[in-house]
Amino acid sequence: MNKSNYCVIMAGGIGSRFWPFSRNNRPKQFLDFFGTGRSLLQMTVDRFRTLVPVENVLVVTNAAYKATILEQVPDLPAENILCEPCRRNTAPCIAYAMARIRAHCKGGNANVVVAASDHLITNEQEFCRVIAEGLGYVAKHDCLLTLGMRPTRPETGYGYIQIDRHQSAAQGSIMPVKTFTEKPNRELAEVFFKSGEFLWNSGMFLWNIDAIMNALHRYLPELMLQFDLGVTVIGTDSEEAFIQEHFPQCPNISIDYGVMEKASNVMVMEADFGWSDLGTWGSLYDLSDKDNNGNVSLHSQSCFYDAQNNIVTLESGKLAVIEGLENYIIAENEGVLLICRKQNEQHIRQMVNDIQVLYNGKYS
């Protein structure tokens, strides 16, 4: 295992779209989504175990979740959990982790992979092969490498990366990026899908520490001003106090918008290891095993009568008996039962807000 390899896992999200299964005190990344006994965070950490020494695994999160992370990943050094005092999107999160890695590797090289804590990957062997290849590539190249997933459908829920297959710099599956695009509408998604030139933007990145530090300083100088003030304290006992003071002053900006869409040395590595950001009940439904009528049951037993294409998750050991429903989410957790049409799951966020107000946070 290469001791210069680092991994940064972003685990600060709250995942309100999976309410009531996810809650403020137990967001998506900490849930055992598939009843396998392992949370999404645990599965994410485990995927990197053959590539990155555990002392080089950093998890960036909210202080409220630190205990949960230590409980779920007991061999992770406590100081590797970086706590953000407030939510400031992905650029400050990544800048903080890079500042820590810079301090940790003491001027030596570091090859870094950045990943979300709450995505699903179905072909872990292929994932490891791709990440190993990517880490090897960024060790030798001054570039910002993003992972682009080969699309399997004209998905409107993801951003896309347009590749430049013909440019001379292309090397194997690693190619220059032409553009990043926002989530497309249905018609555009169809065009993207058919063209073969567009990959799903997975939000996973690889780079060496010099390349990302140069890019952050160049494109987000205001942000890096904060972290440059901490060069002598990050990695020491004074780091926490420093972060408490300076992190809230960082601009709220994503790494995609702040760096990736601006830098000229961005490359994309085309990959195909069965990926989903598990952003919606619909995506969880798509990925789950179904019965003959297209029904999915997670964690609990279900009996269906004249019912098709539903996803049901109750607390473990419970039984659902469903008659006459089609295309519904039925989710029960800790005193809340949600029944909602799959097509209207984008309303769940509003429902959570309503209920937050109505019940003074009781069910949030």
Add this chain to the structure above:
Amino acid sequence: MNKSNYCVIMAGGIGSRFWPFSRNNRPKQFLDFFGTGRSLLQMTVDRFRTLVPVENVLVVTNAAYKATILEQVPDLPAENILCEPCRRNTAPCIAYAMARIRAHCKGGNANVVVAASDHLITNEQEFCRVIAEGLGYVAKHDCLLTLGMRPTRPETGYGYIQIDRHQSAAQGSIMPVKTFTEKPNRELAEVFFKSGEFLWNSGMFLWNIDAIMNALHRYLPELMLQFDLGVTVIGTDSEEAFIQEHFPQCPNISIDYGVMEKASNVMVMEADFGWSDLGTWGSLYDLSDKDNNGNVSLHSQSCFYDAQNNIVTLESGKLAVIEGLENYIIAENEGVLLICRKQNEQHIRQMVNDIQVLYNGKYS
């Protein structure tokens, strides 16, 4: 209070149509249906408290429910709970209770009202007035008096009693019966409802002990043979052993079919005190308070989005968030969630059977 007044409450039913709210070990009559803190049985006993001394209140049930009844009605003398060793329909149940009353009143008169433990009555004051009038009537007349409820809709879920408004014996609201009819189909129910000659058969009866004993001996001699053997032991410590031996030998027959439809001295008292046998989720829905969209929530909080005419009952303190459902039953209790169209609630009995087999009784 007239010490010759007796009341018999039939509480042996299992109420599988309200599964999973009702269970084998906790049938309908023991449930706090409306979240008032009183079960249907408790409400039934309470309704008779001004008319019948508690030592004259008998509850006929299954031995498995005796402890529950004593818990719910702590001032009921334990010996007033008559336990049937097996289910034999209403005629043996009533014959057993009458044999006990005959022994208890020691040859004196007894005016008896027989009622189910699991019906709902909304106007309790009117109920008491009607029952007092009926008890007074049967004290002086050799007749079998049944309570006929003035219909409020062409219900197909009840049997009907046709009255003879013009016969000379009619006295106030107490009239001779022309016929008893089974549950009608929709068309027939409309005719019954419009005619004004048909009342709902409530299954409540009033009579004096001589009148019912004579009728039982005349129309069900085979049944009464069993109880006549026990004349010297019923009401003594030997009663339980006697019943264990002889009750199972009783024919399985209803009091309606065995006696009421055959006897010539049957009268009906027309009443209107807001009655339902709570036989179905639909009847519970009809009787419950509704929000502006026709939704009913029992025991639990509910938020509805684009949802109409549903009935929701979760365990106390839980929250239901319901999107895009119309005319459904949503009922959760002790590890089971049922979602079923109201129009298909007659299938619930089959579902309970299926689940009994599939899960070896676990959720029954």
